[in-house]
Amino acid sequence: MDEIGQKLRDARIQKGYTIDDLQQITKIQKRYLIAIEEGNFDALPGDFYVRAFIKQYADTVGLDGDALLTQFQQDIPEPQPQEYAAQSVENKTRATRAEEASPVNRLRRYLPQIAIAAIVVVAVIVIYVIMLVYQSGPKQTIPTDSESVAVSSKHSTSKTSKSSTSSKTSKTSAASSSSKTAEKSSKKSTKKSSKLDISVADANGATQAVTLKNLPKTGNKLTLGATGATAWISVIVNGSTTWQGSLTSGNSQEVTLPDNVTTFQVRSGNATATTIKLNGQSVDISKGTSIVRTITFTADATESEGSQE
Numbered sequence: 001m002d003e004i005g006q007k008l009r010d011a012r013i014q015k016g017y018t019i020d021d022l023q024q025i026t027k028i029q030k031r032y033l034i035a036i037e038e039g040n041f042d043a044l045p046g047d048f049y050v051r052a053f054i055k056q057y058a059d060t061v062g063l064d065g066d067a068l069l070t071q072f073q074q075d076i077p078e079p080q081p082q083e084y085a086a087q088s089v090e091n092k093t094r095a096t097r098a099e100e101a102s103p104v105n106r107l108r109r110y111l112p113q114i115a116i117a118a119i120v121v122v123a124v125i126v127i128y129v130i131m132l133v134y135q136s137g138p139k140q141t142i143p144t145d146s147e148s149v150a151v152s153s154k155h156s157t158s159k160t161s162k163s164s165t166s167s168k169t170s171k172t173s174a175a176s177s178s179s180k181t182a183e184k185s186s187k188k189s190t191k192k193s194s195k196l197d198i199s200v201a202d203a204n205g206a207t208q209a210v211t212l213k214n215l216p217k218t219g220n221k222l223t224l225g226a227t228g229a230t231a232w233i234s235v236i237v238n239g240s241t242t243w244q245g246s247l248t249s250g251n252s253q254e255v256t257l258p259d260n261v262t263t264f265q266v267r268s269g270n271a272t273a274t275t276i277k278l279n280g281q282s283v284d285i286s287k288g289t290s291i292v293r294t295i296t297f298t299a300d301a302t303e304s305e306g307s308q309e
Contacts, residue, residue, distance in 0.1 A: 003072065112238070198278060218260075233274060
């Protein structure tokens with residue numbers, strides 16, 4: 001084991017990471033991480049990957065990757081120009097854009113919206129059919145029997161008319177008052193239910209669940225940060241990573257979530273140093289001791305349907 005590998009290994013152990021933890025955080029294969037610690041750079045796929053993997057390893061365990069590469073530059077092979085060009089960020093970005101622009105990926109991106117539209121259309125059709133069936137049912141007729149009505153005098157008819165008018169006025173007033181009370185109650189209930197409610201469960205090993213009530217359909221934003229130490233964080237929506245990176249202590253990153261999102265995940269390589277806010281509200285993930293953790297956010301379907309009505 002050479003000096004740079006020993007330094008990286010000591011920093012990893014100090015952080016409390018195993019090789020498996022580091023593989024999950026950096027997405028670098030375990031055999032390459034072991035080769036870096038042993039100084040066996042020939043086992044890596046190319047000179048370009050040697051420098052890239054060492055820098056990512058160092059940043060993850062809290063070391064300055066650029067300073068480390070400068071300090072041990074005589075021990076680290078330099079990438080060839082052609083190899084660097086082939087592995088450059090620009091070329092990889094072009095490949096990623098070409099893949100995202102494919103018709104299959106576009107269709108997959110809009111599948112949730114298509115499914116929601118289909119459900120709405122089916123619900124409207126069902127309601128319409130029920131109304132037609134109800135209106136076409138047999139109607140009851142009120143029997144009229146002229147012989148059952150007897151008029152004794154003009155005086156009694158006048159009293160009956162006044163009594164009926166008074167009763168109707170009283171009922172109308174009561175119905176109006178009841179309607180206003182119901183409207184006020186409905187408005188208060190709507191205001192109370194419209195506030196975003198965040199419920200965080202205790203962590204179960206390396207996983208933790210967060211339930212969201214009254215999550216808006218659009219404009220949702222995550223604010224990710226780190227306190228006291230560096231934290232590697234990624235955001236996954238519908239199985240795709242929308243953002244990932246390392247945040248040093250005191251820094252933050254804002255991530256805008258797609259419209260109509262109902263579930264998403266935040267993965268952290270240092271959960272004890274990670275802070276999360278959703279639409280400005282803090283998400284308390286302190287109920288757990290695991291360092292590497294996946295936090296799954298799920299919108300309450302019942303509450304969402306109620307807010308739409």
